[in-house]
Amino acid sequence: MAPLLEGPPPPPCPSKILMRESIRLSANLASPLKVRRGQGQGDDERERVLCCEVWGGKRYKYVGMGKGKGMAIGVAQAVPLHSSHNPFEDLITFIRSWVVPDGYPESVTSSYAPYMQWRALKYFFGGAMSVFTTRSLLHSVGIVGKGSASSAVAVNWVLKDGAGRIGKMLFARLGKKFDSDLKQLRFTSDLFMEFGAGIELATAAAPHLFLPFACAANVAKNIAAVTSTSTRSHIYRAFAQGENIGDVTAKGECISNIADLLGTGLSVYISKQNPSLLATFAVLSCGYIFCSYREVKSVVLNSLNNTRFAAAVESFLETGRVPSVKEGNMKENFFPWSQKQPVIIGARLIEAFQKPNDFLSVQPLFEKEKYIVTYNPLKGQAYALLREKSSSDDVMRAAFHAHLLLHVMQTSKKVEATRNPINYAKVDIFDSHTAYSTLSAADIQAEIADTCGRVSSLYSVFKNQAAQQGWRMSESLLNSGNARVLKIEEDEM
Known part of the structure; x- marks a missing residue:
């Protein structure tokens, strides 16, 4: 034509x-x-x-x-x-831009507000509980003893997780981009995931910088996590031919978990051979990024x-x-x-x-x-x-x-x-x-x-x-x- x-x-x-x-x-x-009126004519x-x-x-x-x-x-x-x-x-306008969807309340149903209120309270109690559960877990494996040392280690560990949650909040402000540019964000988030893994690897070379390195790594990994969660439903919906989105999602997550367990088993075996840490990480990281590219490339969306x-x-x-x-x-x-x-x-x-x-x-x-x-x-x-x-x-x-x-x-x-x-x-x-x-x-x-x-x-x-x-x-x-x-x-x- x-x-x-x-x-x-x-x-x-x-x-x-x-x-x-x-x-x-x-x-x-x-x-x-x-x-x-100006001072001169025509001015x-x-x-x-x-x-x-x-x-x-x-x-x-x-x-x-x-x-x-x-x-x-x-x-x-x-x-x-x-x-x-x-x-x-x-200040209220600034906070609303972070915590509510664009166009709220017209862009959501009336049940959104009570659902998020109870969900926020649930996570409040869960966050408060995490300090005590983390302290108990560390104590049970003999990492720390009783008393203030145990509490300090637990608090550092929780601070690391807290920094990751801040990363989630920062990235969540992208809002509608999770709907429109999900391929771009999905691939970018996987790059963040590998960046975070690289920072975690660097803690072995600088143990005294464990807390800042661990916090930075958790921020990067949680950015990847919030992107994966926000774009997952759109991707699985593109695969579903009928009203089977739940079944497609469940089976897809099952395949991912099986592959993750097999990869964990392989890494345990390889680690016993004492290979070069840097070389092994480079090979696995390149494989991860290449597969991420092919994964996103294979998604076919009929939206513009x-x-x-x-x-x-x-x-x-x-x-x-x-x-x-x-x-x-x-x-x-x-x-x-x-x-x-x-x-x-x-x-x-x-x-x-x-x-x-x-x-x-x-x-x-x-x-x-x-x-x-x-x-x-x-x-x-x-x-x-x-x-x-x-x-x-x-x-x-x-x-x-x-x-x-x-x-x-x-x-x-x-x-x-x-x-x-x-x-x-x-x-x-x-x-x-x-x-x-x-x-x-x-x-x-x-x-x-x-x-x-x-x-x-x-x-x-x-x-x-x-x-x-x-x-x-x-x-x-x-x-x-x-x-x-x-x-x-x-x-x-």
């Missing part, structure tokens, strides 16, 4: 120039002005409320400042709205996260065909050191737009949409700003539009470089800092206006093809940011 976007872009036609001027004029009338300083935004549970308004009748706004700042300046409320969605849209725009579920998963890259984000979904206005006038110019194009897309040539990234109450389909449509815009920008740059071989030799079209720095704001606005006319038909075809290929389109796992653009209220002008 031929590519959907084929050939070099046509030169600007009179209708496109007319559209550009219409956008500019409507931007100047988009919001009210507040005039501050009136004008203030315009660009938009309002909610981010991190707080509301902001973006205020632009400019001079003269042309109102070329050069500076914008985010001003907090209804700020209470109450440090206690800020950021990485799989990008691969599907890129294939669709280049070939006119959405890849199958298996093909899309094979294209997914989950190495933590090679993760790039060419498209940012749910970005803040201050991240997406270089100048306030850029926002005012494209805003009229998206009056009927639940999002706004733009392109930042300095960063080489496309951005999708989401409006309040945007649905899952709105987020997916915004992401598709942003990828379409990015594809158009990349294609136009390749064509331009090909036409001018001298520039082609000097400019790396994949370098986000240099590839698109020559584009003017008018060029970008014209491309955005062009994609607005094509996105509806292309997105409809993409959704139909994706559903036919087996992708689950009913819900989106695109891990968008939590910033939302709001309507300007009267009291916020």
Whole structure:
């Protein structure tokens, strides 16, 4: 099938120039002005409320400042709205971001709160009990005697476990990423597991640093544990063909325990031969990481996260065909050191737009949409700003539009470089800092206006093809940011 976007872009036609001027004029009338008189004629300083935004549970308004009748706004700042300046409320907001799911209480059922209250109390009593049980176990095997020495060793051991639990809490704040980027996090957690094992090995060389080394190792291992627990159900659900998720999970854990026992038996046998500790650890660690890579690679998920969605849209725009579920998963890259984000979904206005006038110019194009897309040539990234109450389909449509815009920008740059071989030799079209720095704001606005006319038909075809290929389109796992653009209220002008 031929590519959907084929050939070099046509030169600007009179209708496109007319559209550009219409956008500019409507931007100047988009919001009210507040005039501050300057000292000289024509130096009136004008203030315009660009938009309002909610981010991190707080509301902001973006205020632009400019001079003269042309109102070329050069500076914008985010001003907090209804700020209470109450440090206690800020502390509560910070704690909530760690201990409750995103979107709480709407994102969970009513039984979630009582369940977690009783679960927290259960773990409170269990944690208090652990000091005494650990002391008894150490005493029973003759490691320590009675009295204060026994208590000190037990406390050190419990502190080691406590440090690991802190690691769990730190990593648990990733929240929705456990749903959307579970492959990436699963492989990263296994790297943490091996890092922790290496630190434990180092305690033999520095026994006097047992407590800090053991604490650091436990933090790394508990990060791996919380990731494994949080992603396990999604992986087993991908294997279950019916209502047998519990059976699949139980049998999978049984196989894991059998393999773990066999590995333990082998290590006991090998240790009796007094091999080189470092060489043995290196071989086993390499085997662990390789198997982890193959394990994650074998998982086939029919949901569209950021990485799989990008691969599907890129294939669709280049070939006119959405890849199958298996093909899309094979294209997914989950190495933590090679993760790039060419498209940012749910970005803040201050991240997406270089100048306030850029926002005012494209805003009229998206009056009927639940999002706004733009392109930042300095960063080489496309951005999708989401409006309040945007649905899952709105987020997916915004992401598709942003990828379409990015594809158009990349294609136009390749064509331009090909036409001018001298520039082609000097400019790396994949370098986000240099590839698109020559584009003017008018060029970008014209491309955005062009994609607005094509996105509806292309997105409809993409959704139909994706559903036919087996992708689950009913819900989106695109891990968008939590910033939302709001309507300007009267009291916020």
